[in-house]
Amino acid sequence: MSPRWTLPIFVVLLSGASVPSQAATIQITMDNLVIAPAEISAKIGDTIEWINKDVLAHTATARNGDFDVNLPPKKTASLVVKKAGTVDYYCRFHPNMKATLKVEP
Amino acid sequence: MKFVRLSAAVAAVSLLSGAALAQGAKPSDPQIAHIAYTAGVIDIEAAKQALSKTGNKDVKAFAQDMARDHEAVNKQALDLVKKLNVTPQDNDTSKTLSKNAAEKRAELAKLKGAEFDKAYINNEVAYHKAVDSALETTLIPNASNAELKSLLQTGLKIFQGHEQHAEHVASELK
Numbered sequence: 468m469s470p471r472w473t474l475p476i477f478v479v480l481l482s483g484a485s486v487p488s489q490a491a492t493i494q495i496t497m498d499n500l501v502i503a504p505a506e507i508s509a510k511i512g513d514t515i516e517w518i519n520k521d522v523l524a525h526t527a528t529a530r531n532g533d534f535d536v537n538l539p540p541k542k543t544a545s546l547v548v549k550k551a552g553t554v555d556y557y558c559r560f561h562p563n564m565k566a567t568l569k570v571e572p
Numbered sequence: 573m574k575f576v577r578l579s580a581a582v583a584a585v586s587l588l589s590g591a592a593l594a595q596g597a598k599p600s601d602p603q604i605a606h607i608a609y610t611a612g613v614i615d616i617e618a619a620k621q622a623l624s625k626t627g628n629k630d631v632k633a634f635a636q637d638m639a640r641d642h643e644a645v646n647k648q649a650l651d652l653v654k655k656l657n658v659t660p661q662d663n664d665t666s667k668t669l670s671k672n673a674a675e676k677r678a679e680l681a682k683l684k685g686a687e688f689d690k691a692y693i694n695n696e697v698a699y700h701k702a703v704d705s706a707l708e709t710t711l712i713p714n715a716s717n718a719e720l721k722s723l724l725q726t727g728l729k730i731f732q733g734h735e736q737h738a739e740h741v742a743s744e745l746k
Contacts, residue, residue, distance in 0.1 A: 499726060499729065500729050500730060500733065522644045522645070522647070522648050523640070523641055523644050523645075523730065524640055524644070540644060560637050560640065560641070561637075561730075561733050561737075562733075562736075562737060562740075563733045563736065
């Protein structure tokens, strides 16, 4: 009986423990068909915010399929990163627009 | 095949940068705005035709990209001429462009399936090459308004991307 209860409590404590490490918001711009910065590091739990300054629609599409964010003209969209690793992403509409997102645990 | 494509591209380039503009006078800003806008409309029309005819996923996606981008750029162009209080002026280059595009559309209308896809994409490669070259050598250098020049430069960047995208789709179709 009691061992079954300890596990959920333990999990709650663990996940609670990781929250205080201040999640940050990282801004990336898409301006004149260029993603800047082209390479950026984040930590799990951080919010990535893409700001599309162009009159064109863009996307932030991960090559490995992790995410596919739509960015209508002059709009901003964001995503909370949940997985560590290096992800190359690009714009599906303008494949010359390429960048890398490094997510550290 | 390769020869046909090349000659189409050469014809298109000489059409844009040569013949129609070779009448001595440099194009004025209202004429440049008209040419750039017309070039956009032509590619939107071509995309619409492709969307109504193609069954190929890549060709469809490409055509959707063309329509989306050229509509966005042309909207910017309209906003700009409005702001500058300029009336785009029709001219021989615009007229020749429209006439040739209508002929190309009629030619493509007769094709079906993979034949259409190839012809459409090959023409897109040639067309964007021609437009990019005209922007670089004629339209951008002759634009006197800074905002118009900057819009044309952005356009060039976008269309160079289109050209590469079209080349990529063309290579996949082979």
